Amino acid sequence: MTPIVINACTGRMGQELLKAAASDSQVEIVGAMARAQHQKLGTDIGYLVGMEPQGVFVGDDLSVTLNERKVLIDFSLPEHSIETLSHAVSANSPVVIGTTGFSDEQKQAITEAAQSIPIVFAANYSLGVNSLLGLVKQATRLLGDKSDIEIFEAHHKYKKDSPSGTALALGEAVADTQGRDLDNVAEWARHGIGEREPGAIGFSVMRGGDIVGTHEVVFALKGELVTLRHEAQTRQCFAQGAIEAAKWLLGKPAGLYDMQDVLGLKD
Incomplete structure (x- = not known):
């Protein structure tokens, strides 16, 4: 025990x-x-x-x-x-x-x-999210150089840090798989910056209500999207x-x- x-x-x-x-x-x-x-x-x-x-x-x-x-x-x-x-x-x-x-x-x-x-x-202790990290690495190896990659997360309105630790871990999984430093390729906000930078990893955040935690990693290719998503219900x-x-x-x-x-x- x-x-x-x-x-x-x-x-x-x-x-x-x-x-x-x-x-x-x-x-x-x-x-x-x-x-x-x-x-x-x-x-x-x-x-x-x-x-x-x-x-x-x-x-x-x-x-x-x-x-x-x-x-x-x-x-x-x-x-x-x-x-x-x-x-x-x-x-x-x-x-x-x-x-x-x-x-x-x-x-x-x-x-x-x-x-x-x-x-x-760890940024997140759920089995699902830790499985998602592995899936994101696999998808990055297959699609990373062919797609634009975006990470979205949503949490309750009382959460103090932003982006969430889990969103950052997902971004690091992408960047590490590509041999890059997340700090050098992350786009935290897009107001007034113009076109998307090639190879950037975009982050967007929602805070509201009592959302326990939702995370998505989107691989946007020409004519199609691949989305990996985890939603914590409790x-x-x-x-x-x-x-x-x-x-x-x-x-x-x-x-x-x-x-x-x-x-x-x-x-």
Whole structure:
């Protein structure tokens, strides 16, 4: 059985993680964390998600909760996630990171932390999206030099980062397959720039309502379109993937892993 600690447990993803973990006989929730002075501190986690009492209460002190035998799952905000990571390094605790929107400097901090502890860091934890990444690479090999490539993503109106981490991962899958740097070929906006640049990878974003997550990669050829699309209907697919990552991570050596490693999908 894998002992897990869920950070930011009162948020949207935190509550989905609680439900997924409580329903999985192979994991045990041994900690559930919220920010200091949160109104839910001391609450049984079962009450947060409409379940029977679980005997685990919301706390705020990671320093007394983590150790090398517990896996921390963190879906929070970039600054808080990096602060949390420092506690994990001190405790030698493995970490599953689902936060998106990190700066380059923060990503470097994650890479450095992975020299000390095992970390799974992925933009998206769903099986479907990780399969989509493989399909996008295959389509790029077949169609990339013959088509214009566009990436579209849509999320709920409260999402803070844009484009989504998953959209960026899809763009990187295209660019890496073509041996290019995404930063050099991405078109983030088109207002006033004129004709499409040859070889560009275009991004467009929608924010509205309560959309869980939709991603499309379009290969536009002369007279035809090939579209690869994934739509998340609930956040449960992300939560279950993160739980699977935690189970896989326990006992692994220090290093930086992703969901492709967890699912055995690496090229």
